[in-house]
Amino acid sequence: QQQVKQSPQSLIVQKGGISIINCAYENTAFDYFPWYQQFPGKGPALLIAIRPDVSEKKEGRFTISFNKSAKQFSLHIMDSQPGDSATYFCAASRWGSQGNLIFGKGTKLSVKP
Amino acid sequence: EAGVTQSPTHLIKTRGQQATLRCSPISGHTSVYWYQQALGLGLQFLLWYDEGEERNRGNFPPRFSGRQFPNYSSELNVNALELEDSALYLCASSFNEQYFGPGTRLTVT
Numbered sequence: 001q002q003q004v005k006q007s008p009q010s011l012i013v014q015k016g017g018i019s020i021i022n023c024a025y026e027n028t029a030f031d032y033f034p035w036y037q038q039f040p041g042k043g044p045a046l047l048i049a050i051r052p053d054v055s056e057k058k059e060g061r062f063t064i065s066f067n068k069s070a071k072q073f074s075l076h077i078m079d080s081q082p083g084d085s086a087t088y089f090c091a092a093s094r095w096g097s098q099g100n101l102i103f104g105k106g107t108k109l110s111v112k113p
Numbered sequence: 114e115a116g117v118t119q120s121p122t123h124l125i126k127t128r129g130q131q132a133t134l135r136c137s138p139i140s141g142h143t144s145v146y147w148y149q150q151a152l153g154l155g156l157q158f159l160l161w162y163d164e165g166e167e168r169n170r171g172n173f174p175p176r177f178s179g180r181q182f183p184n185y186s187s188e189l190n191v192n193a194l195e196l197e198d199s200a201l202y203l204c205a206s207s208f209n210e211q212y213f214g215p216g217t218r219l220t221v222t
Contacts, residue, residue, distance in 0.1 A: 034211075041216075042215060043203050044213045089156065095209075100169065101146075105154075106156075
């Protein structure tokens, strides 16, 4: 009940295309869903996060969509650029219990010029 | 505002030796988390310290240990190093959201 399942494992997108990464969680008590972006040899950087009081959150080209009934959330990267090529991790926890942040296994995104 | 800092950047040790990794959290953050990221793999949770106490521990053997100091900085110790301990060790700190440092690359030969 503590797992976060992330798909796909890898993704290749053409420049200008839309990248979509999906995550599913099991614990209905989770109410905090962040996404992290990691470049090779660097630490993950917090990209965008959502609480379930909204179904969508947008920051620039990055959008989180959240479906509470399906226990799923996804990251959409619009107008994908080669500089977006990185590994993306979704995560979930109870707000206020971020010490128990559960991470997905990651998606390696390659954006081809 | 300075982010999470980790030292050293790289560490090369021989099998059987001990390694000590250090982390300084963002000012005002009282929680520190340690993760192991082996090459090509995801983030494996190691330890969580808050207010100087160990709050949670991942599925790692006891030779992985650590502590948190009164200034909230933290140290991760790995004893009796094995070849499979070679990985990027990441530290994160939080008040609410977790922010990661750049990591320490540990290589065991």
